[in-house]
Amino acid sequence: MIATPVEAELAGYLAQSTDVRTEAGHAAFVRNGHHPARPFQTGIGPVSAHIPKVRSMDGTPVTFRSALVPPYVRHTKTLDAALPWLNLKGISSGEMGAALKVLLGPDAAG
Numbered sequence: 001m002i003a004t005p006v007e008a009e010l011a012g013y014l015a016q017s018t019d020v021r022t023e024a025g026h027a028a029f030v031r032n033g034h035h036p037a038r039p040f041q042t043g044i045g046p047v048s049a050h051i052p053k054v055r056s057m058d059g060t061p062v063t064f065r066s067a068l069v070p071p072y073v074r075h076t077k078t079l080d081a082a083l084p085w086l087n088l089k090g091i092s093s094g095e096m097g098a099a100l101k102v103l104l105g106p107d108a109a110g
Contacts, residue, residue: 006066010052013064022057029054029062038069 003011010031020028032055037048054064065071 005068006049006051009066009068010054010064014054026057028057030057031055040069 014027014029014031017029018027022028032053034050034052037050040047040049049069051066051069052064054062056062
């Protein structure tokens with residue numbers, strides 16, 4: 001299985017708490033599957049992300065927050081920066097070729 005950057009981030013998060021153990025000697029924090037896939041709009045199109053979950057073995061609430069994929073984010077920062085420019089240049093003046101190059105990159109044809 002290919003490790004994603006979010007999986008590597010989770011591994012680092014769990015590695016910080018390897019010394020924390022329950023009374024029975026088990027790890028206090030463990031992986032607990034994934035949240036449902038979240039779609040993101042990027043410059044190259046929609047992408048789906050699976051954010052892992054963490055569970056506390058002693059019942060205390062614990063939440064893994066990814067720095068790469070913050071909660072409630074549905075599109076990338078580059079797309080946020082491009083949208084006002086697209087509205088001004090692309091739609092109002094008919095320069096859709098230049099506007100699409102912002103979203104799709106310089107290799108966009110047509």
